Amino acid sequence: MQPVTISAPASKSVSHRALIAAALAPGESELSGVLVSNDTTGATLPCLLAMGATFTRDGGDVRVRGMADGPRGATADSSKPVLLDVGESGTTCRLLTAIAAAGRGAFEVRGAGRMHQRPMAELTTELHSQGVDFQWLEKVGYLPFVMRTEGLRGGPAAVSLEESSQYLSGLLLAAPLAAKPMQLSISGAKVVSWPYVALSLQVMEDFGIPFTVETRQGDAWQPTPWREVRAAEPGKVRFIVQPSRYAARAYTVEGDWSNASYFLGAGAVSRAVAMTGLRADSVQGDRAILRILQNFGASVIWDSAGTVSVSPGELHGIDVDMGQCPDLVPTVAMVALFAKGETIIRNVAHLRIKESDRLEAVAGAIRAVDSQVEVLPDGLRIAPRALPTGKSVDFATHSDHRMAMSFTLLRLGGVDVRLDDPRCVAKSFPGFFEEWAKVEQGT
Numbered sequence: 001m002q003p004v005t006i007s008a009p010a011s012k013s014v015s016h017r018a019l020i021a022a023a024l025a026p027g028e029s030e031l032s033g034v035l036v037s038n039d040t041t042g043a044t045l046p047c048l049l050a051m052g053a054t055f056t057r058d059g060g061d062v063r064v065r066g067m068a069d070g071p072r073g074a075t076a077d078s079s080k081p082v083l084l085d086v087g088e089s090g091t092t093c094r095l096l097t098a099i100a101a102a103g104r105g106a107f108e109v110r111g112a113g114r115m116h117q118r119p120m121a122e123l124t125t126e127l128h129s130q131g132v133d134f135q136w137l138e139k140v141g142y143l144p145f146v147m148r149t150e151g152l153r154g155g156p157a158a159v160s161l162e163e164s165s166q167y168l169s170g171l172l173l174a175a176p177l178a179a180k181p182m183q184l185s186i187s188g189a190k191v192v193s194w195p196y197v198a199l200s201l202q203v204m205e206d207f208g209i210p211f212t213v214e215t216r217q218g219d220a221w222q223p224t225p226w227r228e229v230r231a232a233e234p235g236k237v238r239f240i241v242q243p244s245r246y247a248a249r250a251y252t253v254e255g256d257w258s259n260a261s262y263f264l265g266a267g268a269v270s271r272a273v274a275m276t277g278l279r280a281d282s283v284q285g286d287r288a289i290l291r292i293l294q295n296f297g298a299s300v301i302w303d304s305a306g307t308v309s310v311s312p313g314e315l316h317g318i319d320v321d322m323g324q325c326p327d328l329v330p331t332v333a334m335v336a337l338f339a340k341g342e343t344i345i346r347n348v349a350h351l352r353i354k355e356s357d358r359l360e361a362v363a364g365a366i367r368a369v370d371s372q373v374e375v376l377p378d379g380l381r382i383a384p385r386a387l388p389t390g391k392s393v394d395f396a397t398h399s400d401h402r403m404a405m406s407f408t409l410l411r412l413g414g415v416d417v418r419l420d421d422p423r424c425v426a427k428s429f430p431g432f433f434e435e436w437a438k439v440e441q442g443t
């Protein structure tokens with residue numbers, strides 16, 4: 001039987017970063033293949049427009065005229081700060097708070113839904129020591145707030161990556177706009193979601209920003225190519241970013257490994273799925289989905305044209321640390337329900353502060369299909385039972401796109417999946433259900 005072929009949607013994380021870099025690059029950039037979704041063209045783009053960049057867009061082709069001298073907020077004589085509405089996008093919120101802080105004037109940052117419960121303090125504390133003033137409109141450390149800035153001073157700064165990598169990504173992307181070189185280091189006890197920091201460095205490099213990464217070897221700091229830093233440890237890596245300008249350019253956004261995971265997962269549990277448009281050498285951590293599906297027992301093949309295919313096998317439960325690829329957890333948890341034996345997912349306490357409390361939301365879906373699950377302080381222990389084939393089951397998405405997309409996998413086990421809010425997929429993948437229909441129709 002021929003595999004169903006799906007072309008991967010554009011990377012959400014790269015789209016955010018390419019829009020930011022192009023908006024900060026004086027001159028004209030042409031971006032192709034930008035993800036059209038609520039978080040990217042619906043949140044990051046309008047916020048950058050409010051800061052002073054201009055855009056013309058035809059689908060995912062975006063022509064950007066970058067800001068001539070950095071982000072501009074409202075001046076002291078204006079009664080209203082410039083509004084940055086980040087919607088439900090954590091990436092927009094954390095990255096653009098740092099970018100706006102590196103500009104001038106007053107900005108009000110607001111969001112929607114869960115975004116007002118997702119923490120900001122780790123980032124804003126550091127921005128405050130850089131000279132930025134915050135006025136909290138509801139709760140200290142959370143949206144909404146008004147920020148007044150005269151730019152970043154530069155010099156040393158340290159941030160913890162225990163709950164999110166987005167704080168460091170924001171500081172890195174904003175650092176070239178600081179008055180002096182910035183030396184960023186990692187505090188805290190552990191690092192999660194490291195590959196997203198590497199993606200930020202990749203886009204900075206692609207848009208001409210000079211920076212050095214140093215790792216500690218014994219008592220000395222050694223310059224290290226950023227691609228060689230696989231998983232950073234607190235106190236063992238630092239970044240030196242020179243004041244500089246992003247350089248305008250043409251740029252093509254690569255495919256998204258996170259949103260590919262639902263289709264690759266379908267290949268593992270049902271019938272072969274082939275995907276085009278994914279980079280085998282991508283810096284995206286969610287490329288790990290291939291290794292994880294292989295560990296379950298699925299087979300993975302790359303062909304010479306760069307198409308990857310996943311086919312089913314005898315699936316058995318696995319024990320997996322997903323600290324560096326948290327967005328894959330809902331997919332992996334659903335695949336675990338098709339496997340024999342227990343699956344344990346570890347090191348993902350940060351899933352509790354995403355679009356929903358994802359440990360509880362995923363556990364709710366597992367219970368809805370009569371399997372057993374234990375919610376651990378930092379993960380899930382899943383004991384699958386036979387799926388309720390032929391039955392209609394109601395699922396609570398908690399308005400979380402990754403819940404809606406991952407629970408849909410259960411249709412391949414014969415479950416009539418009823419989602420309370422299927423439209424929440426628009427956050428990252430508005431065309432998800434149209435693509436999914438191809439999997440079910442087998443064409």
Ligand SMILES: O=C(O)C1=C[C@@H](OP(=O)(O)O)[C@@H](O)[C@H](O)C1
Pocket residue numbers: 012013016091163164165166169192193196326327350
């Ligand atoms: O920087 C990014 O593009 C992202 C970082 C990750 O968040 P955390 O670093 O908060 O885990 C990830 O979950 C999110 O979907 C995208």
Ligand SMILES: C=C(OP(=O)(O)O)C(=O)O
Pocket residue numbers: 039088089090091092327354355402428
């Ligand atoms: C956590 C996610 O995104 P964000 O943090 O940008 O809201 C996600 O897409 O799963």
